[in-house]
Amino acid sequence: MSDSTTGASHTLASTRTFETIRLRESDDRLHVALDRPEVRNAIDLTMVEELHAVCDHLERQPKVLIISGTEVNGKGVFASGADIAQLRERRRDDALAGINSQVFSRVARLPMPVIAALDGWTLGGGAELAYAADFRIATPRVRIGQPETNLGIMAAAGATWRLRELVGEPLAKELLLAGRVLDADEALAARLVTALHPPEELLAAADALADRICAQDPLAVRLSKAVFHLPEAAHPMVDELAQAVLFESPAKFDRMQAFLDRKNTK
Template sequence: MSELTYPSPEGLLVAGPEAGVLEIRLDRPDARNALSTPLLRGIVALLQQAAGDDAVRCVVLTGGDKVFAAGADLAEMASKDMQAVLLEERPQLFAAIGRFPKPVVGAVCGYALGGGCELVMHADIIIAGESAQFGQPEINLGIIPGAGGTQRLTHAVGKSLAMKMVLAGEFISAREALAAGLVAEVAADDACLARAHELARKIAGKAPLAVRLAKDAVLQSFETPLAAGMVLERRNFVVLAGTDDRNEGVRAFLEKRKPVWTGR
């Protein structure tokens, strides 16, 4: 049970933590869950709180039944000139989301476009509903993705498909996203969020330090050459050998019982 209380900042709904899982839901239906700067600030504040809460072991990030998020807040964007865009805090907010050390499971139904697609790509695992569509249509506004849409997307789906999505502004379906490696699973729309929670609870039931260092090692595979990544993996493996949870895991396996993790 968490000793912390989680507020619901404007444009967000928060549930939990329950069974180690905190749910953050985008809730600006009149704006198709457009990602305003205050909304991003709210997400960052919640994740910063969750990072220090031992009762939160995994986060589920979701949106509406018809729209996950249709992109940035264009009304906000229209008021900014080049200098204002250069100095805005949005890059730092997205970077802060990317630094969250605990696993994030995204649950997407409907449109995840522009900034919405970029936001959900910060999740470690994405479960897509059958209705999900992913796209980076910024080219239609005379701009390009600015929060990872040219970088994270290319890492996820490869050059050719990323080029089609970014240059032509075409969307891909949930099944296409699955085939390309952008999402981990496709579920019926009415089962998408439940499946995300099921997976999050499973992750939350694992040894917390092992989960954190496993996430770190996998993410570093995108940032470092293979040899350096192997060194990092081995370092994390050795560090875990000195934890109480590693000893408990081995004992529990040998004694044919369920391990009791302490996070130490």
């Protein structure tokens, strides 16, 4: 089921229908709501394929991506993890194909920033999808954890390295090896999420953050994100090359002149 905001030049929802996600798109952002409430938004192969379609679209038409869950029986759910019924049947070759890790890495590499708006259960693959975002905001109902080892597997879609980068090794090991689940206050204290909002205000807060991002120069944002994620050995040369591109951009001259004009009128 898909819906789209009118006014966008070419919306993803106009090209196909979706079974596991709902879409709301405008000229500068795309909101994807995970929508499998009957299984608490468990990530199945159809959802993976539909997230790949989202990435296809945003690689061609860069926009801010907001990912959220849905409300189930009055309670928020981001994603409860991978679909266990499908996961149980996967074998060695499925693991080597990186079904979930490939799409999460693609989300992380999108040209413009990704915002994860988390409410309720954010577990397993759902948590790993959230770690792939550039920003994570949440509600007081959020619960984040990695239950994979209790199921006889490991968190293999990014948690073993992204989580260590986000919260540090000691806490990452508690989640990955001891099954610890963080509540909202713990996630905020660990800076795994950067802000808490009432459930009814979560999406408005995500849009407000997207507004701030979209007020920046898009090329400067894209290059800053790309350079930020490069290995240390690439710096400072890559910073200087990216800056050289920006120094020649029309937006740099227009925005700096506007700044000087405002300063001179004060």
